[in-house]
Every structure is written in structure tokens, then in C-alpha cells.
Amino acid sequence: MLTNRQQELLDFLKERHRTTGIVPSTREIQEYFGFASQTAAVSHLRALERKGVIQRLAGKARAVIFPDELDREEIVDIPVYGQIPAGMGSDAEPEAEGQISLDKTSLGLSPKANVFALKVRGDSMIEAHILSGDFVVLEQRNPRNRDIVAALIDGETTLKRYLVDRNRPYLKAENADYPDLIPARELIIQGVMVALLRQGFGAR
Amino acid sequence: MLTNRQQELLDFLKERHRTTGIVPSTREIQEYFGFASQTAAVSHLRALERKGVIQRLAGKARAVIFPDELDREEIVDIPVYGQIPAGMGSDAEPEAEGQISLDKTSLGLSPKANVFALKVRGDSMIEAHILSGDFVVLEQRNPRNRDIVAALIDGETTLKRYLVDRNRPYLKAENADYPDLIPARELIIQGVMVALLRQGFGAR
DNA sequence: AGTTCCTGTTGTCGGTTTGTAAGCATAAGA
DNA sequence: TCTTATGCTTACAAACCGACAACAGGAACT
Numbered sequence: 001m002l003t004n005r006q007q008e009l010l011d012f013l014k015e016r017h018r019t020t021g022i023v024p025s026t027r028e029i030q031e032y033f034g035f036a037s038q039t040a041a042v043s044h045l046r047a048l049e050r051k052g053v054i055q056r057l058a059g060k061a062r063a064v065i066f067p068d069e070l071d072r073e074e075i076v077d078i079p080v081y082g083q084i085p086a087g088m089g090s091d092a093e094p095e096a097e098g099q100i101s102l103d104k105t106s107l108g109l110s111p112k113a114n115v116f117a118l119k120v121r122g123d124s125m126i127e128a129h130i131l132s133g134d135f136v137v138l139e140q141r142n143p144r145n146r147d148i149v150a151a152l153i154d155g156e157t158t159l160k161r162y163l164v165d166r167n168r169p170y171l172k173a174e175n176a177d178y179p180d181l182i183p184a185r186e187l188i189i190q191g192v193m194v195a196l197l198r199q200g201f202g203a204r
Numbered sequence: 205m206l207t208n209r210q211q212e213l214l215d216f217l218k219e220r221h222r223t224t225g226i227v228p229s230t231r232e233i234q235e236y237f238g239f240a241s242q243t244a245a246v247s248h249l250r251a252l253e254r255k256g257v258i259q260r261l262a263g264k265a266r267a268v269i270f271p272d273e274l275d276r277e278e279i280v281d282i283p284v285y286g287q288i289p290a291g292m293g294s295d296a297e298p299e300a301e302g303q304i305s306l307d308k309t310s311l312g313l314s315p316k317a318n319v320f321a322l323k324v325r326g327d328s329m330i331e332a333h334i335l336s337g338d339f340v341v342l343e344q345r346n347p348r349n350r351d352i353v354a355a356l357i358d359g360e361t362t363l364k365r366y367l368v369d370r371n372r373p374y375l376k377a378e379n380a381d382y383p384d385l386i387p388a389r390e391l392i393i394q395g396v397m398v399a400l401l402r403q404g405f406g407a408r
Numbered sequence: 409a410g411t412t413c414c415t416g417t418t419g420t421c422g423g424t425t426t427g428t429a430a431g432c433a434t435a436a437g438a
Numbered sequence: 439t440c441t442t443a444t445g446c447t448t449a450c451a452a453a454c455c456g457a458c459a460a461c462a463g464g465a466a467c468t
Binding site (some may be wrong): 025026027038039042058059060061062063 | 424425426427428
């Protein structure tokens with residue numbers, strides 16, 4: 001559908017947009033491609049617009065829009081931790097190991113909640129169909145009965161099901177090989193599971 | 205950290221950026237807030253830049269950048285189908301029921317592959333820890349042994365494990381209650397599973 | 409009482425950016 | 439062979455847009 005030259009131009013636009021945050025002006029396009037005039041850039045933009053891969057707003061500067069990005073939901077950046085140290089929840093946050101960027105709707109509508117992700121290690125939640133290596137997205141809020149939560153136990157973060165028995169909460173692994181955990185003192189809940197992301201096919 | 209007025213301005217910038225695709229100019233900000241001068245907008249932008257929530261490129265039009273969006277990986281828009289009709293893979297695509305926007309890295313590096321997602325119905329893959337309601341992301345490519353695939357069987361798309369026995373491929377449900385499927389004629393593979401997204405906690 | 413920051417105003421300037429007119433050469437399709 | 443689309447050029451106009459100088463009231467903190 002696009003000619004080679006037009007594809008080159010589109011790639012340049014998108015690359016600049018991604019790396020610099022703004023769309024190049026016609027004169028910046030001219031400079032990059034070594035055109036003697038900005039009109040060459042203009043006519044290319046017109047061609048791209050005619051073919052529907054970009055939209056432009058007449059008279060406005062740097063007003064090139066990529067339609068696919070327009071009808072996209074708002075994107076949330078979720079920090080990924082391998083392990084959450086003790087301080088979580090209140091004060092300074094530890095540095096993330098990575099980041100998952102997912103649109104708000106696919107996350108399952110959390111309004112403006114504070115969310116983060118954890119890379120699962122071990123198979124203690126395998127009967128809840130959560131595997132080692134999965135990324136679990138958690139929201140910082142108070143847990144309800146039967147929620148799956150990240151809890152701080154002996155200075156380590158573990159994923160467990162949160163259960164309340166006669167007003168006393170305890171934690172249960174979803175794996176018969178693991179015992180229940182009845183908290184000795186206080187129970188520190190770092191987050192409540194709201195979503196899960198798995199890479200690769202489900203065989204590990 | 206931000207004052208109320210500064211937050212209002214930032215919200216306006218982001219809202220316009222999301223809905224129109226471009227960042228408003230100083231005079232557009234002026235108009236929206238009813239300022240008598242564009243200088244008011246300029247000084248607000250400077251304040252926002254000083255506080256680190258935006259960046260600006262001097263001398264360039266509409267050159268407001270949101271730093272969080274800058275160090276984000278490239279985002280891929282994945283169409284979600286409830287059911288893939290017969291024609292898939294070659295010709296026209298059916299209309300999607302929704303869309304998942306996820307960054308490329310979190311998807312688990314598929315280079316420039318053609319990907320789509322399927323909403324899982326039924327529990328035939330439960331032993332592979334894929335639940336009803338999960339979104340399975342698939343790539344259109346040839347399956348390898350033990351891949352999980354979306355295959356067309358009797359005009360319906362189903363998720364199964366792809367196995368090869370003595371050079372003859374067949375499909376296996378990951379649920380003991382379901383029988384193996386040995387294809388009568390040809391086996392149409394619509395996609396190979398590359399990722400999975402689950403909303404809510406893993407209890408349904 | 410003095411200083412700083414926030415939130416504005418009026419007015420002006422100059423670079424940036426898009427837009428348009430007119431033309432030319434080549435390749436592709438009817 | 440005629441026509442259309444592509445991919446450029448030179449030249450000029452018009453708007454868009456950011457930047458600056460100078461000033462001012464009010465709130466907050468010292």
C-alpha cells in the first residue's frame with residue numbers, strides 16, 4: 001500500500017516521535033532526508049494522510065497524529081519488582097526491575113489506584129493457576145476475604161490467599177504441600193492481586 | 205508538590221494530548237483557561253518543567269514532553285476476538301471485540317509478528333493453567349511441537365496443545381475430561397500462544 | 409519587614425511552521 | 439499513447455508560536 005519512500009518517511013516520523021516525544025516539523029523532515037525544500041516533506045505528508053496512516057490538523061504546528069494511538073485507552077506504567085523489601089506501602093519505593101505498560105481497560109479498571117507488579121517465584125500458588133515466572137499485578141488497598149495478596153512474612157514478600165476465619169485473618173498457599181500461615185503478630189499486606197501477565201506458553 | 209492550578213494545567217495538557225494526539229500551544233492553553241495573555245500559560249509551563257513533570261524543547265512548537273511516556277517501550281495494539289471465524293490467517297480480518305495495548309517487551313519479544321488475542325471460553329486448558337475468561341495472545345506462525353495453539357475445528361476456534369507423533373500432528377486438551385483430537389483432514393492453526401493476560405484474582 | 413513563589417497582565421519581537429503557486433522528470437496503468 | 443501518481447525543485451506569503459521585558463497583587467515563610 002505504501003511505497004518504499006513513504007514507508008521510510010513514516011518510520012522516521014514514528015521513530016522521532018517515540019525517542020523525542022514530538023513529531024518532526026516539515027523542515028526537520030527536509031533536513032533528515034536531505035531535501036532541498038520543505039515542500040517535498042509536505043507532499044509526502046499529504047500522501048501519507050491520503051492513505052490514512054496519519055492525520056493532520058491544518059494550520060497547526062507539528063500536528064501529525066497516528067490514528068492507532070488515538071483510539072487507544074490510557075496507558076498505565078506498572079513498576080515490576082523482583083522482591084519488595086520491608087518498607088513498602090508507606091515511605092520510599094524501592095527501585096523497579098522493569099516496567100509493564102498496559103492500557104487501563106485491559107488491567108480491569110482500577111480507577112487511579114497505586115499498582116505495581118511482582119515476578120512470581122515458586123509454585124506455592126499453582127492451584128490458583130499462578131506459575132513461577134508469571135507477573136502478578138497488585139493494587140495497594142485493604143484485602144477482602146479470599147483475595148490473593150502479597151504479604152510480608154519474615155522480611156520476604158510472598159503471594160498467598162487471604163482468608164478470614166472468625167475475624168482472624170490468615171494466609172493460605174494454593175498448594176497442598178505448603179502449610180497455612182497464621183500470623184504471629186501483625187499481618188502486613190503489600191498489595192491485592194488485580195491481574196496477571198504470563199509470557200510464553202504455559203509450560204515450564 | 206504541584207499546586208492546584210498547576211495540576212489543572214497538567215491535566216488539561218494530558219487530556220488534550222490523549223484525545224487530540226497533540227499538545228496544546230501556549231495560546232490554546234490561554235484560550236482554554238481564559239487568560240488574557242499567553243505569558244500566563246508560558247509561566248505555568250515553566251513551573252511544571254521546573255518541577256519535573258514535563259520537559260520542553262526550547263524554540264520548538266508544541267514541544268511539551270511527558271517524561272514517563274518517553275522511557276516507555278514501544279506499545280503494540282493487539283486486537284481481541286471472541287471467536288475467530290474460518291477465514292483467519294490469509295484474507296480479510298474479522299472485526300475485533302476489543303483491544304489490548306501492551307508494551308513490546310512485556311509481550312515477550314515478538315519481533316514484528318502478527319499477533320492477536322482470544323478470550324478463552326471453557327476449561328479445556330485448565331491443566332496448562334489457562335482459565336475461562338483469560339486473554340490468550342497468539343502469534344501467527346507455524347507451530348512447533350508442544351506449543352499451545354488456536355486451531356480451527358468444525359468451524360470453531362479452540363485452544364489446544366499441538367503435539368507431533370511420528371510426523372503426524374494432533375491436538376490435546378489439557379484437561380483429562382476432554383479427548384485428543386486427531387485431525388481427519390488438514391489441521392488449520394490460526395496462532396501460537398505467546399502470552400496470557402488475566403483480569404481479577406485467579407478465582408472464578 | 410523582607411523575600412520568595414504563585415498567578416497573573418500588557419505589549420512587542422522574531423523565529424518557526426505550515427501553506428500555496430508553478431514547474432519538471434520518471435514510472436505505472438489504461 | 440494518454441493519464442495519473444510519485445518524488446522532487448524554487449520562491450514567496452501568512453499564520454503560528456515561543457520568548458522576553460516590565461509590572462503587580464496576594465500568599466507563605468523567615
